[in-house]
Amino acid sequence: MTRGESAGVRYRGVSKWYGDVHAVKEIDLDVADGEFLVLVGPSGCGKSTLLRMTAGLEDISGGTLELGGQVVNDVDAAQRDVAMVFQSYALYPHRTVRGNLAYALRLRRMPKQEIAARVDAVAEMLDIQELLDRRPGQLSGGQAQRVALGRAIIRQPTVFLMDEPLSNLDAKLRVQMRAELIRLHREVQTTTVFVTHDQVEAMTMGHRIAVLDHGVLQQVGPPRDVYERPANLFVAGFLGAPPMNLVEAELISDGGVSHVRADGVWAPVPPAVEAGLDQVHRGRTERTVALGVRPEQLEVVASDTAGQQPDDAATGDVIIQGTVDVVELLGGESYLHIITGTQRFTAKVPSSMSFDPGARITLRANSDAAHYFDLESGIRLDSALDRPALGAV
Amino acid sequence: MSSTETSTGDTPAHEPSPHAPQGAGSQRHLVQPLRVAADGVHHASGAERVAGMEPPPQARVSHMQRHLGWMGKPLYYATLIFGAAMMVVPFLWMFSTSLKVESDVFQFPPEWLPDPARPENYPDALTIAPFARYLANSAFVTITDTVFSLTVCAMAGYAFARFHFRFRNTIFIAVLATMMVPVHVELIPQFILMRGLGWIDTFQALIVPSIFWPFGIFLLRQFFMTVPKELEDAARMDGAGHLRILFGLMVPLSLPAMAALGIFKFMFTWNSLIAPLIFLTSREKFTVTLGLATFQGQYETQWALLMAATVVALVPIITVFLIGQRYFIQGVALSGLKR
Amino acid sequence: MKARLASMRWGRRRTLVAIGLLAIPLAGVLVFRIMPAIASFALSFTEWNLIAPPEFVGLSNFEELVGDPTFWQALWNTIYYVGGAVPGIVGVSLALALILNRGIRGIKIFRTVYFLPVVSSMVAVGIMWRWMFNAQYGLVNAGLGFLGIEPINWLGSQTWAMPALIVVTVWREIGFYMIIFLAALQGVPRHLVEAARLDGAGPWQRFWGVTFPMISPVTFFVSIMAMINTFQAFEYMYVMTEGGPRDSTLTLVYYLYLQGFEYFRTGYASAIALVLFTIILVITIVQWKIGERRVVY
Ligand SMILES: Nc1ncnc2c1ncn2[C@@H]1O[C@H](COP(=O)(O)OP(=O)(O)OP(=O)(O)O)[C@@H](O)[C@H]1O
Ligand SMILES: [Mg+2]
Secondary structure: OOOOOOOOEEEEEEEEEEOOEEEEEEEEEEEOOOOEEEEEOOOOOOHHHHHHHHHOOOOOOEEEEEEOOEEOOOOOHHHOOEEEEOOOOOOOOOOOHHHHHHHHHHHOOOOHHHHHHHHHHHHHHHOOHHHOOOOHHHOOHHHHHHHHHHHHHOOOOOEEEEEOOOOOOOHHHHHHHHHHHHHHHHHHOOEEEEEEOOHHHHHHHOOEEEEEEOOEEEEEEOHHHHHHOOOEHHHHHHOOOOOOEEEEEEEEOOOOOOEEEEOOEEEEOOHHHHHHHHHHHOOOOOOEEEEEEOHHHOEEEEEOOOOOOHHHHOOOOEEEEEEEEEEEEOOOEEEEEEEEOOEEEEEEEEOOOOOOOOOEEEEEEOHHHOEEEEOOOOEEHHHOOOOOOOOOO | OOHHHOOOOOOOOOOOOOOOOOOOHHHOOOOOOOEEOOOOOEEOOHHHHHHOOOOOHHHHOOHHHHHHHHHHHHHHHHHHHHHHHHHHHHHHHHHHHHOOOHHHHOOOOOOOOOOOOOOOHHHHHHHHOOHHHHHHHHHHHHHHHHHHHHHHHHHHHHHHHHOOOOOHHHHHHHHHHHHHOOHHHHHHHHHHHHHHHOOOOOHHHHHHHHHOOHHHHHHHHHHHHOOOHHHHHHHHHOOOOHHHHHHHHHHHHOHHHHHHHHHHHHHHHHHOOHHHHHHOOOHHHOOHHHHHHHHHHHOOOOHHHHHHHHHHHHHHHHHHHHHOHHHHHHHHHHHHHOO | OHHHHHHHHHHHHHHHHHHHHHHHHHHHHHHHHHHHHHHHHHHOOEEOOOOOOOEEOOOHHHHHHHOOHHHHHHHHHHHHHHHHHHHHHHHHHHHHHHHHOOOOOOHHHHHHHHHHHHHOOHHHHHHHHHHHOOOOOOHHHHHHHHOOOOOOOOOOOOOOHHHHHHHHHHHHHHHHHHHHHHHHHHOOOHHHHHHHHHOOOOHHHHHHHHHHHHHHHHHHHHHHHHHHHHHOOOHHHHHHHOOOOOOOOOOHHHHHHHHHHHOOOHHHHHHHHHHHHHHHHHHHHHHHHHHHHHOOO
C-alpha cells in the first residue's frame, strides 16, 4: 500500500457555537504532518465537535482551520481529503464489505481495476480478505471495526480522524486493535487525530495528547509530560487510573522548610510553588492549595504506626498517615484506600502486602511526586510564573 | 401528545413526532417506523411479526386456550374456516359462472361445476371489450404513478427529516392537513384544473395529482428520521451528494417502508374508479376498473361473460398480491400500529 | 460576529438543497391538493355549469340543499350505511384477530384468504356480489332457501338494498382491519395477561380487563378510519344499484357525483362536498374528544 500524501492540521482560534452554546472555544493547536495526536476529555467536552469540524461535517463558527497549509473552512467534507472512522463504524448496512470499501473510490470515478487492487491491498493489510462478500450485519464487532478502518485507509487521505473507534469493542479486542492501529499508523504514517476518553488509549497511542474540557484546550504534549506535569487541576484529575489523589492543604512557611499540612498529610513545598502561589494570589492572605500525589507513587513505610505524627517524619518526603478502609485486589497489585481524618487516599501497592481494615498506616512518596495547584484557577503552581494565571485573566 | 399516542405494547416507543399535527384527526398515522439500526437489522415490531410467518412464540400457548382446554381450538378453527369459506365462495362462484354457458347460468338451485364448460367466455369477453388494452393502460398508469410518487415522497420526506429551514414545521403540518380532506371534495376543482390544463382524457390527469401523496411523505419522513446520522456523515465523507445520500442510502435503508408504500399506491391506483370515470372519455384510454364498470353497464345480464371479464380484471392484482403478500400485510400493519 | 456569519453561509447552502428537494413535492401538493380544496369551498358559493362563466350566488346553494329532499335522503342513507358498516367491520375484524392471535396453525393461509377481497377492486367486488345477490339465481338466496327462507329481492328492494351493500362492504374490509388488530394484539405484553390470570381473572374478564383496554387506542383508530372510508362510499352504489331503487342507496358522494358530473351543477356539487367535509371533520373531532377521555390503558 503506497502512502498517501499526508498533511498537518492547524487550528487557529477555532470555535463552535450551537445557537448560544459555545461548544468549542478558540482552540489553537498544530498537528504535525504524520503525527498521531490523541484528543481526550470527558463526555460532552467538544471532542467530537472539533473532529467533525475538521472533517467538514460541521461548519466552523469562528477561527480558521488549515489542512496542509490551506484554509479549508469553506471546503466541503468530500473535498477535504480527510477520512473519518466513526464510533458506531457507520458501515453501509446494505452494501457488502467490498462495497463499503470501494464506495468512496467509486464516487471518485476511479478505474475498476485500480479499485479492486486497492480493496485487495487494504483487505490484506487488515486481514479481512474472507469478509469481503459479507454484509456488515454478518460481522463481529472487531471485524466491523477493521472494515471501518479499511474504509478510511483505502482513500489514502491526508488526515485520519477517528472518533472513539474502539469504544464499542470488548476489553480484549480493544487491546488488540490498539496495537494494530499503532502498527497501521507506523505503516501509513498519515496524520491522525484520535478521539478517546479511554485512559490507556490516551497514554499509549499518540505522539502527543491534547486534553479538552468544556470546549477549552487544557494541555498539549507528549503523554509522559502531560502525565508527569499536568498543567492544571483538571488534567491532573482526569489522566490516570485510579486518579491522582488531590487534597486541600494549607501552605505553611514558618522560616523552616515550607510545607503543606492537612489531616494526616505532610509534604514539602519547593520554592517554585511558593513563588507561583504568590504570583497567582497577588497578596491574598489565605494560603490553601491543592496537593496531588499519584497512587502509584505512594509506598507503604510502616503498618500500624499509631501515635506518630506526620511532622515527626520530616525527612523531606511526602508523608501520609491514616487508617486502612478498603483493599481492592486486582491481581498483581492492589488498591489500598485509606482515610486520614477528612481526606481519602488511594495507593497502588503490590498484592503481596496484606492489610487489615482499620489498621493505622503510613505512606510516603518522593518530594517530586507532589503536584501543587491553585485551588481557584486550577493552575499548576510551579509553572504559574511561566504563564498568565488563568484565574486572574 | 394525547393519551391515545401511548404505545400499545412492548414496541419501543418511538420519539413522538413533535411535528405531527395535533388536529389532523384520524389520518394521523404516527406510524411506528421499523427501526433501522446501524447494522441495518430491523428490530422486530408488532407490524413485522404480523408480517412474518409465525405468531410470536409466547402467543402460541395462550391463556384462553388453556382455559377452554380441548374444545377451544376446534371452535376457533370452525369459526375461522367458516369465515374463510365466506371469503372464498364469491370468488369461486364467480369463476364457476364465468365458465358456464349462458343457459346454465340461470339454474336454480345453482350448479357448482359448469357442465358443459365454456372457456370461450374469456376470449369472447376480451374481444367484445378491449380488456388487454385496459390492462395495459392500468399497468402504465399504476406503475408510473407508483414510481414517481415514491420518488417525490422520498425527496420531501428527506427534506423534512434531515434539513432545518424556516417554516419547516408549518409547511409540514400544512402538507399533513391535506390528508384530512376527502378526495371527493377535491374532485370538481381538479376536474376544472385538468380541463384548464388540457389534460382531460389523458393519463397525466390520473397520474400527476396522485403523485403528491401526503401520507407517503409523512411515512418516509418518519423512517428517514430513524436512519443513524453517522451513516449519512460517512457517506458525505465518502463524497456522496444529497441526492446520492437520499437514493443510495436513505431509500435502501427504508426498503420496508418503501415497499409498503409502493404496494399501497399500486393497489389504490389500480383499483381506483372515480378518477378514470371523470377524467377519461375515450374508450381506448380506459383503465381496467373503468373498463369493467362500463362493460357491466352494457352486458348487465350476460352473467357468464360479465364474470369472465371480472376474473380478467382481478387476476393481475391478485397475482401481485400473492407474490408480494408479505409487504402488503406488513404495510397494513405498519399503517395501523402506532398513530 | 464572524461566527454568526460563517454559520449563516452554511445554513443558506443547506436551505437551498432543502428547497431543491421540496420544490416539486410542495408545488404538487399545493396545486393538486391544497388549491382544489380551497377552490371547492369557493365554488360552493357559485353557480357554474362549466360553460357559461361562474356566477356568485352567495348562500343559495346551501339554501337549496336544505330544501332538497334528495339531499336529506342521501344524507340519511349515508348515515345508515356508515352506521351499519362500521360496527360490522370493527366487530368482525377484531373477533377474527383475537382468534388468529390464539396461536392458530395456518395463520398465514387464513390471513391470505381474508385479505383477498382487500386487494380486489370495489368495482369487481361489486359486480361479483351483484351476481351473488341476484334475486332469482343468486347464491345468497340459494343459501337462504336451504335454510327455508324465502328468496329476497336484495338489490331490487328499498328495504334490502342498503343492508346488502353493507354486507359487501364489511366482507371486503375486514381483512384489512384484522391485520391492524393483529399487529396491536401482538403488542400486548404477555405478562399483563398472565398477571391477570394469576389474580384469578377468567378469560372474559381478562379480555375486557386487560387486552381490550390495551388495544382500545387501535380500536378507536380503526373506527375512525373505517368511518371516514365508508362515508365516502361510491363504487358499490355505482356498479350495484346506481343509487336505487328509488334513491334508497343514494349516498352523499354519489349525489355529489351526479350533480357535478351528470348535471354539471358544479356549485351545487361543491356545496355537497362542503357538507361532506364538514361532517367528516366534525366526526373526527368529536371522536377525538371522546377518545381522549375514554381510551384507557
Ligand atoms: N447539534 C448540536 N446542537 C447543540 N448542541 C450540541 C450539538 N452537538 C453537540 N452539542 C453540544 O456540544 C457539546 C460538545 O459535544 P460533543 O459531541 O463534541 O462532545 P464529546 O466530547 O464528543 O462527548 P462524548 O465523549 O460524549 O462523545 C456538548 O455539550 C453537546 O451538548
Ligand atoms: Mg463524541
